[in-house]
Amino acid sequence: MFERFTAAARQVVVGAQAQARDLGHDRIGTEHVLLSMLAEEDGAVARLLRPLDLATARADVRRIYPSDRPDLSFTEADDEDAAALKAIGIDLDKVRAAIEESFGAGSLRLPKPAPRKRGIFGKFYASGGHIPFSPRAKKLLELSLREAIRLHQNFIAPEHIMLGLLREGEGLAARILADHDVDFRKLRADLENALKNEAA
Template identity: 60%
Template sequence: MFERFTAEARTVVTRAQQEARRLHHDHIGTEHTLLALLADPAGPVARATGLDADAVRAEVLERIGGHNQDGPVLSDADAEDAAALKAIGIDLAAVRAAIEANFGEGALQMPRRPVKKRGFLGLFPATGGHIPFTNRNKKVLELSLREAIRLKQKFIAPEHIMLGLLREGNGLAMLIMHERGVDFDRVRDEMERSVRATAA
């Protein structure tokens, strides 16, 4: 599958890893992929969604924090639960702080298995250790291939990754876009138009 990725699509995957590292997260979720897609303010995803990477990054930090700031980071599914808890007045960061005050720093962290230092599937350079993709984000990348096949294209561009994100339909990235009023049908149409223009 990854041999079909254009240089720009590979850059998105690498940037997603960099975003996770920058935010001190121990996973690469849909939110990091969205941030990577928004890295170019003049790019097709930023234009179609009207989103700003800095604003989205701030929202990600507000919702799930960072490993060095608030303790363990949540997966995409857990981030949705954390947002729901926050809506009813339960501050997950305060709960974590109370647990760590009673049981010691890192009490909520599971021990990590050692992993070999290599890039995602050996295709992208690893910098500073391996950060795994969440299952949902792996599905987004798989769906980007399905979107390319649906459009009868033999390459995967950043627009296909965005289409995969929309097709998967869940995760923190989708939650943020929904809450910011992104018109998913319009974005889907613009991604298809942009990638068809690239292929022509």
């Protein structure tokens, strides 16, 4: 199946892994695929999804699906929490300064986990290890192939991947699109038109 992927579609898959890794997630979901397509600002998918952009979608993913690696640095401490702690004599800035003075700057941030051992000789991969696709993300990629076949096209472009995402329709990416009032029918028609123009 991957031999049919265009260079841009392969970049979507590679970018999805990078998005998952950047967010500290242990698997690649539909949301990471969406983020990867939005990262290509000049790509047809990102243009068709405007005004939704990468920063907004990443914020949505962080809100709905927080990182597996929490940050203890107090940098995003809620103002109400900080005020409540201050009322009982605890100043977060002073606590942070004292900890960093004792243990070094940035010591409250958890380090990235070490790469897992792989292979029979226990070699480590420099990339930080492979992040697997969730079953829903795998289904999305299979549906992108079905969309290409339905449109009588022998290649899979990012637009086909987006069509697969819309067809799957139940993942976190679909939820983000729905939350931003994306009209799935209109987007589907626009994607198909873009593909017809690309194939011509």
